[in-house]
Amino acid sequence: MPRRRRLVVPVLVAYLVLAVPLAAIAQDPDGPDGAGATEVTVGSDDDLFSGNKQNEPVVMINPVDPDIVVAGANDNIDLEACNVGADNTCPFTEGVGVTGVQFSFDGGQSWNQPTYSGWTARDCDGVVGDEANPCRPHVGPIGTLPWYYENGLASDGDPAAAFGPVPDANGDFAWDNGVRLYFANLAGNFSAQRDEQTFKGQEAIAVSRMDNPSVANYNDKNAWMDPVIVSKQNAALFSDKEQVWADNAESSPHFGNAYVCNVAFRSLGGAPEPVVFHRSTDGGDTWTQRQLSAATNTNQTGGRQGCTVRTDSDGVVYVFWVGTRIQDRQSVFFMTRSFDGGRRFERPRVVAEVDEVGIFDPVTQRFTFDGVAGARTVSFPSVDIANGTPTGIDATDMIVLGWSDGPTPDAPGEPNEEALVQYSLNKGVTWSAPVDAAPTADRPDFAAVAIAPDGTEAYVTYTNFLGFWQSTTASPRLAGGVVLTAPVSGGTIGSFSEVYRGPTGDARGSSANGLISEFLGDYSYASAARNFGVAVWNDVRQAADCPAIDAYRQALVDGQTATAPAPNNVCPQTDNSAFGNTDIWGYSTR
DSSP, X not given: OOOOOOOOOOTTHHHHHTSBOOOOOSOOOBOTTSOBOEESOTTSOSSSTTXXXXXXXXXXXXXXXXXXXXXXXXXXXXXXXXXXXXXXXXXXXTTOOOEEEEEESSSSXXXXXXXXXXXXOTTOOOBTTBOSSOOOOEEEEESBOSSSGGGTEEEOSOOEEEEEEEEOTTSOEEEXXXXXXXXXXXXXXXXXXXXXXXXSSSBEEEEEXXXXXXXXXTTOGGGBOOOEEOSOOOTTOEEEEEEEEEOOOTTXXXXXXXXXXXXXXXXXXXXXXXXXXXEESSSSSSOEEEEOSOOOOSXXXXXXXXXXXXXXXXXXXXXXXXXXXXXTTEEEEEEEEESSSSSOOOOXXXXXXXXXXXXXXXXXXXXXXXXXXXXXXXXXXXXXXXXXXXXXXXXXXXXXXXXXXXXXXXXTTSOOOEEEEEEESSTTSSOOOOEEOSOTTOEEXXXXXXXXXXXXXXXXXXXXXXXXXXXXXXXXXXXXXXXXXXXXXXXXXXXXXXXXXOOOEEGGGOBOTTSSSOOOOSOOEEEEOSSOEEEEEEEOTTBOOOHHHHHXXXXXXXXXXXXXXXXXXHSOBOSSOBTTOOEEEEEEOO
C-alpha cells in the first residue's frame, strides 16, 4: 500500500547531517558514451574510518569559464581515526572542520583537493589497543574550508556553492570585475566553552568567498576571504540545510545580489522552525534576513526542510521547500517568489505533491531507504532555471523541479520509487505533469536536476539501489550512481536516456560516526553549462562491508544491549576497499 506521510522533522537534524555515507566494490567502467566517472574527494586517506568518509556533495560550474568547476562535501578528512582513545568510538573531533572543497579545471573531468592550514587531527591515527594517548588536535594541514579556526569557528558541513559577479569599488557588479565563488555551510563554534564562543546558538550559517578561482590560486589559503555569519543567531537557534545562490544573469535588474535560504530550528526541541531568507547586495559582506514560512511544527502543521533558491533572467527569486499541506497533511513542495530582488515575497503556494521515500527504522528513529539501521532519507526539492547566464539574452527561463518519490518497496514485486521531474514555462504559475526520469527497474534516491542556461539539455542524477528495503542486516544492499540526460526543445523536455551507470557497492559499508547505522547523507547534485553537465553523488564502490558491524547493528534492531566493535581493528580491508570509505564521485558529459 502507498505510504503517504506528512513531513516529520526530527530533533537536532544538523548533528546527524554531519555523519557520513559509505560502502563500495569494483572499479569504474566506462559509461554508455565512452567516458568514465572520476573521484571528486581525492584528498582523503581511504584506509581509516572515519577520515575516509564523505557525503552530501555539491557541484557548480563557473558560468563565465565553464572549465572551472567547484565541488564540496561533508568530509571527515581532517578528523581523528577511531583508534585514538577507545578503539570503538569514532567522534567528531572538537574544533575540526568537516566542509571539504574540491576544484576542477577541465570541466569536471578531473579533480584537485587543496591543502590549507587550520585546526586538524588528520595525523591522529592512533595505535590499536592503546587508549592511553588521546588525540591532540593542532594547527596543521586541512582539506576543508580555511579561516574557520582563526575566526573561532569550525566548518560543519552541508555545503552549497554559487558563482556570481564581483562588485567594483562603487559597489557595481559586472563580470568584467571577475567571478566570485560563494560557498555556504553550517558553522559551529570552535570552543564549547560559552565565554569563548563566536556566536550564540548551536549552529549558524556561514558563507566563505573566493574571487576568480584558478589553477594558480585554488591551493592558496589567502585567496579566500574570512567566513561571514549570515544567520541571526540566538542561544537556542540551530540553523540547518542552507542553500546559496547569486543572481548571475546580466539581464536581471538585481544582477549580483546573493541569497541564502535555510531552516531555523528555534529551540533544542526542533520547533518552531521557519524557512528564512538572507539577502546581500554588497557581494556577501553584509546580509539581511526575513522569514518566508510559518514557524509552527505540530502534528497538524508538520515541519519543513530542504530549501532551494534560484533566480531567472528577470531577477525573480524563487525559493522552494518541502512541508505539509494542513488541509490533508500531505507532504508537498512549497514555492514563493520575490519580484523586487528579495525584499518582499508572495504567499507560499503548493507546486507539487510528494510521496516521501523510506520506511521507518527502529534503530535510527528515522525513515531509511534500504533497510533497518540503513541509509536515512527524505524527499527534498532540487531546482534549476535556464536563465541564460552569464548574459541572460538567450534564456528560456524554464524551471525544472526534481525529487525522489515513494513509496518504498519492502517486498519483491512492489513498485519502485521514482525520480520525478516537472517543469514550468511561466515563472512557476503552472507546471507540467511530473514524469519519471528513471528506468522502472531502478530505485532512485537523492535525485537531483539541472538544466543548461540556454534551456537545451536537462540532467538528472541519483543513487540507485538494487534491492528492496531489508528487515535485517544480513543481506547486501547494493547501490551505485546513475546520470541521465534529456534534450529540451519547443518548451518540452524529451525522454531521458542513460549516459552513465556506475559500479555498485554495499551500502552496509557506510556508517554514521556513532556506528549504529549506515549514512549516505541527504542529497546529490548536478550543474549544467551550455554544452555539458556535471553530476556528483555519494559512492560506495570502495566501502567494505564489515560482518562485525552488521552483527552489532542487528543486535540493536533486535532490542539487545550491545557494544560497538572497533571498526579499524576488526573490519576487513583490502588495497581498494575499507569499512566506512564512502567517496564523492562525479561524471561530466563534456
